[in-house]
Amino acid sequence: MSTNRSMSEDDLYGPPPAYSLNPPPSVYIISGTPHEYRERHTSHVSIVLSPNFLRYLLAAGLIHLCIGLxxxxxxxxxxxxxxxxxxxxxWAGVLCLALGIYLILFMSKPKKQTCSLQRFKIIHIxxxxxxxxxxxxxxxxxxSDFCFDTYFGTFRCQQSAKQLKIILVTFFSFTFVQICTTSLVTSFYAR
Structure with missing residues (x-):
């Protein structure tokens, strides 16, 4: 005689695993060792930038936009x-345009975190x-163009091209000084 008893899940899969009413702690503590809790230095400390520094960043951003164009x-x-x-x-003009836009966007929020100032310094470097x-x-x-004057005379060298090249060198020199100054001023705030 067979019984028409249906099999339960316990019979099919075995008994359920044993669960403890008191699970183990999530952190195991080794007895006998001193427990020191140190606060980690966070780079997300907020810094409020001064209005003068924000004006300086706006002026530098506008100068970089003009020089880039x-x-x-x-x-x-x-x-x-x-x-x-x-x-x-x-490509240096595009770089100056991007830096000018970045400076204007950076100064748009006066409350900054230390990590954003560090990123700002890295971008400037x-x-x-x-x-x-x-x-x-x-x-x-x-x-390289000045040597052509001696060989070909003035009829081969365009005077306006030399002037434009001098203007470019002047722009890049000024941009270099401006970026170095901004990096130094920013390092004062990022301490």
Whole structure:
């Protein structure tokens, strides 16, 4: 005789695992060792920037925007005269435009965290290195044209191209000094 008893889940899968009413603690403590709790230094401490520093950032951002636009225009004019080979004015102008926009966006909120000031300094250091490279390349481009005057005379060298190259070198020199100054002022606030 067979019984028509249906099998329960316990019969099918076995008994459920044993659960404790008192689960183990989430952190195991080894007895005999001293317990020291140190607060971690957080980089999310808020800093309120002074209105003078925010005005300085706005002015620096607008100056970088103007220099970026002027550098792009100068390089486009040099390209039309077949005098620009490395396009330093174009890519450095775009870099100055991006830095100007970043400065204006950065100063839009006066309450900053320490990590955003550190990121700000890193961005300035990278841009400073790129502007130094641009300054060197533009200076070499300017210096290379002066030797053509002695060989070909003034009829081969366009005077306006030299003036535009001098303007570009001046812009990049000013941008380099401006970025270094902003980095120093920012390092004062990020201490």
């Amino acid at each position: 002027a550098a792009i225009v100068c390089d486009i004019l040099l390209i039309s005269m077949n005098e620009s080979y490395s396009f330093t004015g174009f 990278v841009v400073c290195l790129l502007i130094m490279a641009t300054l060197v390349i533009s200076t070499l481009n300017l210096a």
